[in-house]
Amino acid sequence: MRSKLRKAIFASAILSTAVLYSCGGGGSGESSSSNSSPSTPLPGPIASSVVKVLAQTVSGSNYQDYQVNICDLKPDGTISCGNNLNPTPKTANITFDYGIEYEFLNGNVLLKGSDIKAYYFDFATGTINKLTNGKDVAGNVLSNQLDFRIYNVASDANSNFEICASDDSSKGYVVITKSGKYVVNTGGDINKFYYKGNDSDFVVVTDNINHRTYRIDTDGNVSEIKDNGTSIEFQTLLAKIGDNILVKATNSAVYFLKDDGTVAKLVPSTSSNSVDARMIKVGSDFYIAVRDGNNLYYYKNNTALLKNPITIFGGSLTSYALDGSGNLYYYNLDNNNNIGVGAVTTNSQILPTKVVSSYDGLIGTSAGVIALDNYNKKVELLSITGNSIVSNPVYAGSNPDLFNAVSTCVDAKRNEPDGIYSIFNGEGTNQIMCIGNAVAYGSSVSSHNFSWIIYNNNGYNGKQIPITDSVYYVEFYNNKTIMYTGDLRSTKSTDYKIEICSAGSTTCTTIIGIRSFDVRKRYVKNNNYILAAAVQTNESSEKYDLYIADLLAGTSKQIFTDLSTYL
Structure with missing residues (x-):
């Protein structure tokens, strides 16, 4: 974990934590300076570990003696650390007093040395090496040690990659992989485009100067993505x-x-500035809808299911939806210019429009779509039966929870940033979760809410749960919504929270509540844990606490307390 803990004193030690995992490591670069002592092997495994951390410790009266240790967090909160991995003595070698920059899912860790160079901790061998195994996007081999005059470390990363921007804009950015390889893209601007999944084995980056796109794999392999050779x-x-x-x-x-x-x-050319898309996977097939203004395209994998695009009514992400079978629904006008919902089946059959009373938004479910009608305070449950669309209206007066949940999720879908940073999750399935703003039935005030919609044999159910604080970060993990919330204006001892919200629940659960200016998180995904550093503030000093939270149990434990700062 890269945080201010790097300079926090605890029991005569400064701890800068990076979560390590129990799975194996990867390759590495050239070994450190020949002046250093041999790399110290890892100590034997320590039983009953909750999670391992790579800790930078400092001792001595002036805190001048840096060490790098693997430490084990025990279930009772105690710590057991192994041998020093830092070269000794300090006067003869480069030390890692600039700390731990980023940890990968396999336990390997990116380090920054006091020489402003990049080093690499290989978890499998327990050694620290220079990061020298590189290439550029053209495939040319680079054997020099990577210079660490880069920034944005850990802000643009996933479990297998780190994307670092150079402090010199002409040098583009660097992609570092979990296997100890690095790729330099001198023609790229990290703010133009890049793709990184949470645990993906590749990233996609662009060269916006030469107008190219590259795929980089975890083994450091680089391939250009082309359109028929272009x-x-x-x-x-x-x-x-x-x-x-x-x-x-x-x-x-x-x-x-x-x-x-x-x-x-798929679409050879789009003509509007308003382009968005939805996609669902059914078996091994992908059903895709792409909206270009008021034109809607429909595909199965890379094959068009419509000869020409359909003209839809109301151009936004909520104007169309895919259900769990891949059928496409959309707002349009019938022959009498009445607003309705049309559909195209996966075998390209265009169905007659079903007239509805409003066009406030569509959400796809496993069984069809839900259409929101704010004016008449109802939702319509639409599905395909035979060659027609059937509707089952549900009024807010009889089921306010479902109406409120649909209102929230329509707002979340309409305003979803970049179509991916999941404040709206699960469309086309039997469980939808979202965070958005909506006016609850019987109220006149819009509020921030977490909502869920569930479909089962008993029909549709939903719930809107108010969120009292600002939401700074959201992601969905193991069918749960994990939120980082807080209120900077408050003076309460629990201004900032890590909360878990689950579909089917009536409240969200706070697993960590703290007074904090900076909550850094790192998942230990194979153990369902979060490791979070919290800044505790009082009138005289700033201190740190370290928490570990169990996502499955919905509980947390404070591991370190009252860590004083050292600047």
Whole structure:
């Protein structure tokens, strides 16, 4: 974990934590300076570990003696640390007093030395090495040790990659992999486009100067993504399932890039600035809808299911939806210019429009779609039966919880940033979760809410749960919504929280509540834990606490307390 804990004193030690995992490591670069002592092997495994951390410790009267240790957090909160991995003595070697920059899912860790160079801790061998195994995006081998004059470390990372921008804009950015390889892209601007999934085995980056797009794998392999031999530059991420992504390119075309590296052009050219998409996977097939203004395209994998696009009514993400079978629904006008919902089945059959009383938004479920009608305070449950669309209206007066939940999720879908940073999750399934703003039935005030919608044999149920604080970060993990919330204006001891909200629940659970200016998180995904550093503030000093939270149990434990700062 990269945080201010790097300089926090606890029991005569400064701890800068990076979570380590129990699975194996990867390759590495050239060994450290020949002046250093041999790398110290890892100590034997310590029984009953909750989680391992790589800790930078400092001792001595002036805190001048840096050590790097693997420490074990025990269930009772005690710590057991192994041997020093830092070269000794300090006067003869580079030390890692600039700390731990980023940890990868396999336990390997990116380090920054006091020489402003990049080093690499190999978890499998327990050694620290220079990061020298590199190349540029053209495939040219680079054997020099990576210079660490880069920034944005850990802010643009996933479990297997770190994307670092250079402090010199002309040098582009660097991609560092979990296997100890690095790739330099001197023609790229990290703010233009890049794709990184949470645990993906590749990242996609662009060269916006030469207008090219590259895929970089965890082994450091680089391949250019082309359209029938022609270079293309990706521009906007529209939708994703796993690591299968829909992207708009600078040539105005929409491409479907699968996780196996294949790429297909779906829409040859878009004509509006309002382009978005939805995608659902059914078995091994992908059903895709792409909206270009009021034109709606429909595909099965890379094959068009419609000869020409459909003209829809009301151009936004909520104007169309896919159900769990891949059928496409959309707002349009019937022959009498009445607002309705039309549909196209997966075998390309266009169904007659079903008249509805409003067009406030569509949400796809496993069984059909839900249409919101704010004016008449109802939702309509639409599905396909035979060759027609059938509707079952549910009024807010009889089921306010469902109406309120649908209102929230329509807002979340309409305002979903970049179509991927999941404040709206689960469309096309039997469980939808979202965070948005909506006016609850019987109220006149819009409020921030977590909502869920569940479909089962008993029909649809939903719930809207108010969120009292500002939401700073949201993600969905193991069918739970994890939120980081807080209120900077408050003076309470629990201004900041890590909360868990689950579908089917009536309240959200606070697993960590703290007075904090900075909550840094890191998942230990194989153990369902979060490790979080919290800044405790009082009138005279700033102190740190370290918590570990169990996502499955919904509980947390304070591991360290009252860590004083050392600047």
